[in-house]
Amino acid sequence: MTSASKIRVGVVGYGNMGHYLTKAIEDNDNLELAFVWNRSTEALEGNVKSDCILKDLNDFAIFSPDLIVEVAHPCITREYGAKFLQYADYMIGSPTALADKDLEVTLRKAARVHGLYVPSGAFWGGEDIKKMADRGTLQALKVTISKHPYSFKLEGDLKEKNSRVTGDTAVELYSGPVRELCPLAPNNVNTMAVAALAAHNLGFDGVQCRLVSDPKLTDWHIVEVETWGPGDISKDKAFHCHTVRRNPAQIGNVTGSATYVSFLSSMVRAHGKGPGVHLC
Structure with missing residues (x-):
């Protein structure tokens, strides 16, 4: 070409x-x-x-x-x-x-x-997070995805757990490393996989994530990204950035419209x- x-x-x-x-x-x-x-x-x-x-x-x-x-x-x-x-x-x-x-x-x-x-x-801020990973200054990364129960396509125990979500109370389906979640929600957590690749010094085992099933989210998919950089995390004196992305989405849609x-x-x-x- x-x-x-x-x-x-x-x-x-x-x-x-x-x-x-x-x-x-x-x-x-x-x-x-x-x-x-x-x-x-x-x-x-x-x-x-x-x-x-x-x-x-x-x-x-x-x-x-x-x-x-x-x-x-x-x-x-x-x-x-x-x-x-x-x-x-x-x-x-x-x-x-x-x-x-x-x-x-x-x-x-x-x-x-x-x-x-x-x-x-x-995944908002991926380039900046990759730059921090390249320099070795990225200490921790956490991604939380919240969607309506009908917008998830899940496998195994998560599928059963999500099927029991009713009323208007949000339920945490998963909390832990990205690697373990990916095979259980291959269509829903691409954002988390991107995070693990951008934060390559942490990777799929080091990047943490949460998956939340929330019946109140009838119009949105919400992605929260928390980043910790230079400083002392234990004393709450480290660089910290917290972004929230609200992506318009109808109930049942796996992908939000802005994506x-x-x-x-x-x-x-x-x-x-x-x-x-x-x-x-």
Whole structure:
């Protein structure tokens, strides 16, 4: 690809986000749709140009993408992430997949020619937190996500616990390291996974998180990020920043409306940084 060429983007997944990105790519003069893949090709017929429909994901390289964007499920990264990076830059829309230590190591090694891009999404202040991690001044990071019970897609014990949330009382579903939560809520805690990647000196085991099911949140998803930097935390004399992000969202929606625009902005920025792992 030359500097004057359009960036060819392949989209993996055609749910709400995939549909939104596909339309945005077609409307952007600097981007060109390389392909769209979806588990069910019926969803693509009549909505995506026939020559852009990828039926077998193993054939992605034939479409010559410059950037591949995953908005499907963490299993895509587990199976295809390293393969994608052999041919193109890769933006991972489900970074909870990287809670798997071996997979994270594999993808970091695979990103030697092309870049692995992690969209900030609903994670506010990611670049500043990464800078603190780079300097070794980030001491602690805590992320709290609160949503209506119907906006969670959970696994295991958390699914059962969330099903019992009634009335108007908020219930804490989980409190602990990000790594343990990711496989239990792979569709709901991408923000926390991004936090763990930005705060790389703490990682998935050091970054703490809380998941709260709140029946009163009928119009919002709320993400709180608490950061501690230089100073004495034990004496409450350390640098501390606490941000609260209220993202408009209807009951039952996994993704808040503002996240769509944020994700698109990340996709547009996901190129030109070379090999390695990059926030965008």
